[in-house]
Amino acid sequence: MKSIQDAIYNWLTIKIVADARKDDIAAQDTEQFFYELLNEEHNIENVSVEKKDPMYYVHYEISGEVKKQQYPIELIDIMLEQINERPEYYRNYE
Structure with missing residues (x-):
């Protein structure tokens, strides 16, 4: 990325x-893959998500520094x- x-x-x-879709194995695996990329490629830790209309706010840390990104709900x-x-x-194919 x-x-x-x-x-x-x-x-x-x-x-x-x-x-x-808790029973969707592909979605679960893909989410885990992208989460690992956040950590491995960008050193992102302690990720949390807040949904507050009209945005999603993603809070995270890089090297101890707290940061935030925001994305429109409709886009996500x-x-x-x-x-x-x-x-x-x-x-869902198991």
């Missing part, structure tokens, strides 16, 4: 899907909305 902003965006988007939730609208395309 090139930027911290892109890395967090990718992780947050799949995290929202994984949180909503779009993947989950697409899955919910067309569930036949997003079956």
